[in-house]
Amino acid sequence: MRVTRRLCLAVVFVTAWTLVLAGQRSAAPAPILVLVSFDGWRWDYFDRAATPNLHALAARGVRAEGLIPSFPSKTFPNHYTIVTGLYPAHHGIISNNMWDDAIGEKFAMSAPTAKDSRWWSGEPLWATAIKQGRKASSMFWPGSEVEIGGIRPTEWKPFSDAFPNADRVAQVLAWLALPEAQRPSFITLYFSDVDTAGHNTGPNSDATMAAAARLDGLLGDLVAGIERQGLSARTSVVVVSDHGMSQQAPERRIYLDDYVDLATVNVVDWSPVLHLAPTGGATVGALYARLRGKHPALAVYRREDLPAYLHFSNNPRIQPIIALADDGWVITTRTRTESRTSGGDHGYDGRYRSMQGLFVAAGPEIRRGAVVPAFENIHIYEFMCRLLGLRPAKNDGDPGVTGGFMEPGAGRF
DSSP: HHHHHHHHHHHHHHHHHHHHHHHHHHSSSOOOEEEETTTOOOOHHHHSHHHHHHHHHHEEEEEEEEEEEEESOOOOHHHHHHHHHHOHHHHHHSSSSEEETTTTTETTTTSGGGGGGGGOOOHHHHHHHHHHOEEEEEEEETTTTTTTTTOOOOEEEEOTTTHHHHHHHHHHHHHHHTTTOOOOOOEEEOOOHHHHHHHHOOOTTTTHHHHHHHHHHHHHHHHHOOOOOOTTGEEEEEEEOOOEEEETTOOOOEEEEGSOOGGEEEEEEEEEEEEEOOOOTTOOOHHHHHHHHHSTEEEEEGGGGOOOOOOOOOOOTTOEEEEEOOOOOEEESOOOOOSOSSEEOOSOTTTGGOOBOOEEESSTTTSEEEEOOEEEGGHHHHHHHHHTTOOOOOOOHHHHHGGGGGGGTTTOO
16 A cells, blocks of 8 residues: 555656746747858868868768758748758849749839839748747848748848948847847848958959958857857858859850850849840740850750759749850850959859858757768758747758758757
């Protein structure tokens, strides 16, 4: 009888303690994730530039040997891929410049059309978070100024490249300093300095390395600010870039007007991925015949014949003729003056090593000191959802690719 009674008391005690622990877990504050973009940061800047803070973050987290951009390796398509897990052909932002017959307008990054929700499909991570009861704010990110699926970030800033970098970090830290009920769980932070320097002076210049070092200092300020607020134990920091950078040269130029009468075509986007449609009664077949095989550094395709590995099909915004320049080559004309003759550019096939970017992540549930092979950026959205304990929306990523980035048993969905 005494044994039975003791056993019953033990069961009651264990049950009560289990309920207490469960209550503590349910009352635990939500995890926090800060996603940082260093636009245009090529994979090798990690070791070539003075980046002690990035190295310190990698030492207590996971670093990839490269981040493979989605095609085309342009700014808007890849930033939006990172936060949706969708290839550009699936989320709709297929380039920095686009035409849509149904909308009847041209999309450009700095044009009012970029803020028109009709262009944007998929579910960005800030919307995923908000739909599941969290707050999410954006200190710049392509798409963050748009109402997508009826949702905007909790707080966001209209993009201005003149907005001081230090103030961007300060704004993120101010959001993190809010009371628990108002504090965002997910925050984006964006910097363009390395991309600008890479375009102007090339990926191998002292100016580009200096820009990288400055951004590393800002990363240090961010991490230190998170520590001062006592949030390190629940905050993950993920640092990415949208693409790399390729060196340009005056002798690597493809002149479109050597092969095509420009009065018979509509060029929606130029280089290094040419989006082209015939006009004035010309046919796609005739235009294709005039371009196909005419230059050894230019691969020309009908839209329906693009290689499957590009995942660039079944979207009406993709023009009937797509021409891809080889790495480092520029598509231009004899009279077009704005094309780069030096400096750097991107947009090329993501299989080129020059196009691969940066991925470093550290946080309470992330493995320490791991270096992983290069992977496609479509997989980052699933990984970030796991860090935040969110159910991901439909996407093209595979959680198995990033599953090993986390400690055993980590992850909340």
